[in-house]
Amino acid sequence: MMMIKRSWFAILLTLLFGLLVVSVVSAQQPTPSDDQVNAIAKQLYCPVCENIPLDVCPTTACAQWRELIRQKLADGWSEQQIKDYFVQQYGARVLGTPPAKGINWLVYLVPPIAILAGIYVLYRAFRSWKQPAKQMDIPSSTSGPSAGQEAAQDEYIKRMEDEVRKN
Amino acid sequence: MNEISPSPIEQPSQTVRPHFWRILAWVGLFALLVVVAMVLLRKQQGPVAVGQKPPTFILTTFDGQQIGPDEMSGKVVLVNFWASWCKPCEQEAADLESAWRHYQPRGDVLFLGIAWTDTESASLAYIKKFGITYPNGPDLGTTISQAYRTTGVPETYVIDKNGNLASLKLSPYSSLAEIQAAIDPLLGP
Numbered sequence: 345m346m347m348i349k350r351s352w353f354a355i356l357l358t359l360l361f362g363l364l365v366v367s368v369v370s371a372q373q374p375t376p377s378d379d380q381v382n383a384i385a386k387q388l389y390c391p392v393c394e395n396i397p398l399d400v401c402p403t404t405a406c407a408q409w410r411e412l413i414r415q416k417l418a419d420g421w422s423e424q425q426i427k428d429y430f431v432q433q434y435g436a437r438v439l440g441t442p443p444a445k446g447i448n449w450l451v452y453l454v455p456p457i458a459i460l461a462g463i464y465v466l467y468r469a470f471r472s473w474k475q476p477a478k479q480m481d482i483p484s485s486t487s488g489p490s491a492g493q494e495a496a497q498d499e500y501i502k503r504m505e506d507e508v509r510k511n
Numbered sequence: 512m513n514e515i516s517p518s519p520i521e522q523p524s525q526t527v528r529p530h531f532w533r534i535l536a537w538v539g540l541f542a543l544l545v546v547v548a549m550v551l552l553r554k555q556q557g558p559v560a561v562g563q564k565p566p567t568f569i570l571t572t573f574d575g576q577q578i579g580p581d582e583m584s585g586k587v588v589l590v591n592f593w594a595s596w597c598k599p600c601e602q603e604a605a606d607l608e609s610a611w612r613h614y615q616p617r618g619d620v621l622f623l624g625i626a627w628t629d630t631e632s633a634s635l636a637y638i639k640k641f642g643i644t645y646p647n648g649p650d651l652g653t654t655i656s657q658a659y660r661t662t663g664v665p666e667t668y669v670i671d672k673n674g675n676l677a678s679l680k681l682s683p684y685s686s687l688a689e690i691q692a693a694i695d696p697l698l699g700p
Contacts, residue, residue: 391628391653404596408630433653434628445545454543461536 384413384423387440388430397440455483520576558660558668558679565590565668565676566658570623572648573635578623586621587677587697588670591688592650592661595637600665603683604641608692611645619672620694625650627664671697 385399392405399410409430414425428437444446559565569579589640592608594602607622614620624647631649638647651654659668662681671677678693 405594405628408596412630431652433649433651435654435657437653450543450546457539489639 374418375413380417381410381414384417384426385410387427388438389440391434391437514696548571553660556660558662558666558681560674561676561678563676564674565670566655566657568658570625570646570648571651572646573631573638576646578621578646578648583621583670584674585672586619587694589694590619590623590625590659590668590670592625592627592639592656592659592664592666594664595626595633596629597664599683600616601641602669602685603665604637604643606643606684606690607689608641608643610694613687613691614694615645617698618699622646624648625655627656627661628653632654669693669697672699 345463381397386397388398388409390401390403390406390409393401393403396406398406413426416429421429427439436448437442442451444452463489512601521560567580569577571577589610591603593604607624611622614622623643624638624643625644626637626647626649629637629649634647634649637643659666665680665683667680667684668676677697680693684690
């Protein structure tokens with residue numbers, strides 16, 4: 345009876361220990377790869393080297409930032425949580441896409457408005473080019489010059505030819 | 512007799528509408544140019560000038576202490592922007608710490624270190640490496656450096672007891688004597 349109790353106790357202890365090991369292992373994330381780090385890093389810019397995305401920036405500061413991303417990923421942070429952390433620490437200018445608030449709205453509003461205005465200007469220009477052409481077509485296609493106009497033109501040509509002959 | 516002619520009431524609205532949009536477009540363009548000009552002017556302003564009142568700020572240090580205008584008033588304040596990855600910062604780190612230890616007992620001098628675009632672990636390692644004891648904290652959101660319009664690191668601003676900027680150094684201090692030369696004239700007898 346004592347032996348059975350001992351063996352049950354041993355099995356229970358082994359199971360508990362195994363459960364503990366499994367939970368510790370599942371809490372740790374595998375070391376994030378460079379690709380995983382760069383997927384987030386390419387959306388960020390460090391103020392030290394402006395206009396160079398974090399994933400390709402060669403400075404020590406950017407290397408430290410990439411390591412920070414790796415560490416946060418290993419801690420189980422999501423992409424959005426990491427980006428929020430960087431904004432909190434270093435300001436919104438670290439983001440490749442500025443948040444749509446305050447003066448940043450200009451970035452989202454000005455280009456479409458400029459494109460629409462450009463389309464409107466082109467439309468107006470094409471219309472104004474078309475209208476004079478139509479006006480010139482109308483007399484020739486409908487009635488043509490009147491007899492009086494033709495006579496006046498003939499008279500003018502005759503006078504020109506006379507002048508040329510005189511000289 | 513049945514010719515349709517534009518009514519006298521409709522005519523003005525047809526001429527007014529293009530004018531309205533044209534004026535709106537010009538106003539919008541002008542406003543955009545003003546915004547762009549303001550941003551460019553601000554960028555080209557350079558750091559805070561000597562004699563001016565530098566912007567006020569509250570620094571939350573790495574150990575959670577908050578230092579703001581109340582703690583700075585009536586004191587000579589040395590504000591040093593640095594980063595752990597900045598090699599020139601290392602040149603002046605030991606001299607700054609020596610100067611702090613020299614002035615700290617007086618009580619009317621305050622040194623503040625502001626870590627710019629640095630990771631916390633790297634900043635703390637730097638502080639430990641150089642045995643820095645004066646208050647240091649991160650420039651959260653880079654708000655302090657933007658207010659001071661800093662151009663990089665290291666940069667040091669010395670503020671007199673009246674709260675005006677007495678001197679600024681846009682490169683590392685080369686010696687303890689140079690730091691003392693910036694602070695001593697601002698202290699009373």
